Amino acid sequence: MRRRLSLIVAALAVVATSLTAIIQPAAAATNTIVSLTFDDGHSSHINTLPMLQSRGLRGTFYVNSGWVGSSDYYMPWSEIHALADAGNEIGGHTVRHTNLTTVSLATAQREVCDDRANIAAQGFPTPVSFAYPEAEFNATAKQVVAGCGYSSARAVGGVSEPGCDECPRAESVPPVDAFALQTPPSVDLRTSLAELQAYVTNAETSGGGWVVLTFHGICSNSCTGDLSYSTANFTAFLDWLKLREANGTVVRTVGEVMGVASPPPAGAPVTSITCSGAPCSSGWYRSTSVNVALSASDPDGSAVASTRYTTDGSDPTTSATASNYAGPFAVTSTTTVRYYSTDVDGHAETVKSQLIQLDATAPTVTMTSPQPNTSYRRRTAIPLAATAGDAGSGVTRVVFRDGATTLATDTTAPYSYSWNSGNRTGSHTLTAVATDTAGNTTTSAPVTITVTR
Incomplete structure (x- = not known):
């Protein structure tokens, strides 16, 4: 019995040492950690850069690599680089915000692994932190995320749930399940500043732990619908949170808490x-x-x-x-x-x-169908096809034209289209125009055909 007690005490000492190593700040011991996490790479997130930087805070930004810069709704890579250069962590969120519980295993693996590789290919440190789209996961999703090389995966919920007195007030450090990190409810339009502060103080008064907060849009115009949070409340919360350092509460990125990402060196240029x-x-x-x-x-x-x-x-x-x-x-x-x-x-x-x-070199494109000087009866299907290539950025689309009139656009090789000429009899000059990712274009040599009655 004495030997068993000694082993238990020794094991607890190891756990305590590991815990302290993870949550130890530079100046003083702490028992409460807050992580500020942001989902989807929304364009409003770049506005948090000066808010965080001026207070010496950093967040974890989960981005969907396939949506980066695809519209004004999403940050371009240059803005994500600006966040990373300031010491913020860039994490994965699948290529196209795919619910991993509703797709095949192969699709889930592509969405998670390709997303991680895409982010790393942009020059960022290979992501170590992941967030489940729509906060949905199952055992298979957890295995996929772990298999793609991530060290943690964040869900939403399980901590400080409304009406749940038995729910924990914080995630543990280290977490019981690194691929199902528990959080308070997602912050949204209904979340008051007092409620947001209570997520932190409840942890502080309940023995500490890890409070992982989930944000979407940070704006004053409901930029992400009900999941938006006002800029005024967000900045007020950051000011309040910064003052909690005096109580031993610190802000860390998810990767830092998991012990797999390092903060920027203090005092470095x-x-x-x-x-x-x-x-x-x-x-x-x-x-x-x-x-x-x-x-x-x-x-x-x-x-x-x-x-x-x-x-x-x-x-x-x-x-x-x-x-x-x-x-x-x-x-x-x-x-x-x-x-x-x-x-x-x-x-x-x-x-x-x-x-x-x-890439300043234009792509190549050749019309392969129809053959020149061929006759077709009106209202019949005329097969249009072209081959296109680009050694640089890659072909993004081929547009088929009849003179100056656009007939169709194909974005996937082999590039083809079945054209019904209708009642447009007479001579037709057909061309194919290829465009690469950089915006270079090339027009094929023309192919002349005749449509008869």
Whole structure:
């Protein structure tokens, strides 16, 4: 019995040591951690950057890589880079916000694994944190997320549920199930500032733990419908939350709490990158050259000692190809620029990456059907087909035309269309126009046919 008691005490000591290592802040012990998480990559999230940065706070932003920059509703990659450069964590949320409980295993794997790979391909650290779209998951979804390499997955609910006195007031650290992180209800239009604050204070007065808060739109115009939260309430909450540090409550990203992501080094410089005088885009530049400039500042007032970079994707802290930045330089082909700065006090910034993709070469396109000088009777189906290719950004669509009239657009190879000429008898000049992702276009050689009665 004494031996068993000793083993239990030893085991508890190990758990306590691990717990302290995860939640220990720089200055004092804490028993309550808050994570600010944001779903879907909504365009309003870029507005949280100055709100968080001015208070020394960081969040976890779960993005759907397939929707990035697809409309004004979503942030472009350049804004997501700005969030990451400020120390915020970028997590995965599937390619197209797919409910993993309603699709096949193969589809779920593509949505989760491809999303993670897409984010990493944009130059971000490979994501370690995931959030289930629609907060829906099952055992298969958990296995898929873990199998794709994530370290945690956030659901919604299970903590501080309304009317549930038995519900916990916080997630545990470490969590009982890292792939089913429990949270308070999602923050929305109905959530008062007092309720949001109570999620934190309830944890503080119940022994502490991890309070993972879920936000969608941060705006004053219901930008994400009922899931929006007002800018005024959000900033008031951040001000209040910052003051909780005096009580030992700290804000950490999900990856930091899980012990798989590190915060930016304290006192390190911050380096920014621009491309041809504007924020860099991770889309394709329709250009043969992009002028890249780096600029660095130091938050603690120290002078920046140097900025080093590479253009071959290697680590500038160790690579023999690294250069000291002395002024803007030209990128003339698709390149990954990696860069960092140090200050005179010896603080070194975490290496950042920027993918710059160039494609100024037009695609190729050839009409393969119909054959020139062929006759067709009116109201019959005339097969139009074309082959198209692009060695750079890739063909996005082929448009079939009859003279200046657009007949059809096909976005998937093999490019084809069955055209019913109707009553349009006479000679017709058919062409195919291919467009690549960068916006370059090519028109095929014309094919002339005759439609008879």
